[in-house]
Amino acid sequence: MLVDFTAPVAASPAEVEAAAVSAEQVGYDGFAAAETRHDVFTTLALVARATTHITLQSGIAVAFARNPMNVAVLANDLQLISEGRFRLGLGSQVKPHIERRFAMPWSRPAARMEEFVAALRAIWRTWATGERLAFRGEFYRHTLMTDFFSPGPNPFGNPPVELAAVGDLMVRAAGRVADGLLVHPLTSADYLGERILPALREARGGSLDGFSLAMSAMVVLGADEQQRARAEQAVRGQIAFYASTPAYRPVLETHGWGDLADRLNGMSRRQAWADMANEITDDVLDAFAIAGDPAAVAAGLHDRFGSAIDRISLYTPYEADRYQMAAVRTALRKD
Template sequence: MKIDTRLAWPDDGRQSVTDFAEAAREAEARGYRGSWSAESAHDPFLPLVAAAHTTSTLELGTAITVAFARTPMTLAYTAYDLQTLSRGRFLLGLGSQVRAHIERRFDMPWSRPAARMREYIEALRAIWAAWAHGERLDFRGDFYHHTLMTPFFSPPPSPFETPAVYLAAVGDQMTEVAGSVCDGLMPHPFTTMRYLRERTLPALERGLASSGRDLTKFSISVSALIATGSTEEHMAMAIRRVKQQIAFYGSTRLTTRCWSCTVGRTLGTN
């Protein structure tokens, strides 16, 4: 098992680029495998740019970035450049978010999220292949069309492999997508062992089988809600942040599936 940490913006908003660079350097020195940046109240990519300059072995990823808030082409450029900047250490963690946020906060389309996500990732890989191998870009799907790429807009081939793609998933369909077209899965922090055994792993194995792989060729990255701090003030801030996360996650029906199968059975309601 490998242990990662998080690059987080503080509640007071006073953190600078230098702070992110130093936090990543310290994480690498302490032996962490990687550091992840989330998309919540801030951009998920900027901390990783800073971290790439002060580290050499630490993996740097997003956990998660909202896929449907941007087009595959927009994200392809950002991920490709971060992979080069980090010298092959970038991990692209994607998530769908929920309908209300995609439509009302980002003003982007929402429909058939699992099918859309599958096509989104396939489009990403088609764009990267066009840049890496000089292939003609001709991606045509139900949700996305990318059919124009001229030399002026093509970045040079990278000496590094394309970024690994991880997918956050709760339901069976999205979990199958992760197994089918991704390199890793990010279960929800609410996930219980029962939900993992009874729902997540069977769906994941179906997806892996469809792509001719098994769990030995795949990664599962599980996050935990932890509050810690070096002072009482920092501890109070950390506890408040975790409470906010729990309240947000608990307000959506999809994420409550993770623990309802356990809690519901315990209470005799499921």
């Protein structure tokens, strides 16, 4: 597996830039930035200028907050600035955020995402070949492109498109139109093997050749017992937060934990965030996170995901010890 570094979600653009420089210096293969408090494309433009060889990924950019033309331009520019090192990671977000935070339309997200990527590729094809832009879909129509607004063919080619997916419909959409899948941190080995991989293979005609799977995996690390205890509590809280979202209920159902999903969803509606971590039992924690010293964490990641995942990063919703993380990276590469 290639080992990537993911920037802290609350980091400023300047802090993300510094983290990327450090990640490249110590030998990570790739660097990902999320879109939470800042625009991921602006942040990665800084990163692209500050680094030379590490790959860069939007992990994720919110597709439905934009339209295919916006994203086509932004991704094309980042591919130019990074000289071919960019990987376009897209996600749908969930309905309340799209409708109430972004004031954008929401309907049939898997079908909309599949068409979004098809439109994106049609725009890139027009720029590369000069052919007339004539994309007409159910959700998007792009039928105008003049020379004045066309950047022309990208000398580094188009960036790979990777979709974040959890549910069956979105996984299948990724298999049909994307170059890779971004596996959600709330993914167990059972859910990956029983639900995601079969759906992908069916969507792709049986083969995953040329298709990339990347995952940010939750881990519990700490240099001493006190640090590990804080890390474990933070991970329990993050699992509870994700598991409270109805879109992730199928993951819990795979393990017979549908009632937990319902309970957590109810608690989230009551804003009982502080109590939700206590609902995450040791069995649930073990299904979605790997704990231990760096060697044990690396071995656990390799055992669970090594046969399917091409790229992996460590999801640490706490301030992780950088030496511990570096030791995991080193151990993963030895495996």
